[in-house]
Amino acid sequence: MLSTIAAAQDEGKFKIARLKYNGGGDWYNDPSEEVNLLKFIAQNTNIKTKPVYEFVDLTSGNIFAYPFLFMTGHGNVVFSDSDAKKLRAYLENGGFLYVDDDYGLDKAFRREIKKVFPEKDLIELPFSYGLYHCFYDFPSGVPKTHEHDGKPPQGFGIFVNGRLCVYYTYESNPSDGWTDPEVHKDPPQKREEALKFGTNLIVWALMN
Numbered sequence: 001m002l003s004t005i006a007a008a009q010d011e012g013k014f015k016i017a018r019l020k021y022n023g024g025g026d027w028y029n030d031p032s033e034e035v036n037l038l039k040f041i042a043q044n045t046n047i048k049t050k051p052v053y054e055f056v057d058l059t060s061g062n063i064f065a066y067p068f069l070f071m072t073g074h075g076n077v078v079f080s081d082s083d084a085k086k087l088r089a090y091l092e093n094g095g096f097l098y099v100d101d102d103y104g105l106d107k108a109f110r111r112e113i114k115k116v117f118p119e120k121d122l123i124e125l126p127f128s129y130g131l132y133h134c135f136y137d138f139p140s141g142v143p144k145t146h147e148h149d150g151k152p153p154q155g156f157g158i159f160v161n162g163r164l165c166v167y168y169t170y171e172s173n174p175s176d177g178w179t180d181p182e183v184h185k186d187p188p189q190k191r192e193e194a195l196k197f198g199t200n201l202i203v204w205a206l207m208n
Contacts, residue, residue: 014206016066016069017055018031018056019056019070019071022080023078030183031053033175035053036051056069059080063087069095069097072101078108084115096164096166097165099168102175122157122166135196144171154172
């Protein structure tokens with residue numbers, strides 16, 4: 001279902017949709033993230049992109065029009081039963097959800113994703129997993145872009161029929177490295193590392 005829609009979106013140009021969710025968390029923060037990542041991908045791969053900021057409402061929007069959803073924030077998340085059912089259908093039919101804890105999202109996200117997949121657990125991906133090596137090489141897994149609590153960065157996944165459909169980064173925050181330089185004032189090498197990691201996310205989602 002999704003592959004047909006995705007192939008036709010904006011004349012074949014790949015887009016990312018920011019996932020709007022209920023609960024009061026700042027799902028909308030740092031809107032330059034996706035734009036800068038899509039520009040980087042277009043410059044460094046053969047993937048054609050449309051570098052725009054777009055969001056889709058989980059409750060009322062057509063998430064099926066996008067092959068890749070991005071979710072972030074610092075606070076609370078609430079999925080209604082219908083939201084959870086819709087998101088599950090999206091993920092089971094080829095969709096991909098990337099979630100980046102921007103510090104403070106972890107407890108709420110883990111609680112709400114259980115509404116989507118009550119029978120599944122988030123499992124930590126080994127450093128050897130293909131996502132970390134599919135375009136740029138990340139031998140130690142997800143990079144550490146921003147310090148939160150001094151914990152090691154981790155990447156977790158949920159699989160459906162062997163396909164990674166949910167990927168969650170914790171204590172790493174690579175999406176902050178995609179923002180305009182003046183926002184977080186990260187050094188250029190840290191931003192480039194984050195953008196390269198984001199490229200791997202898109203390449204892996206499109207490959208699988």
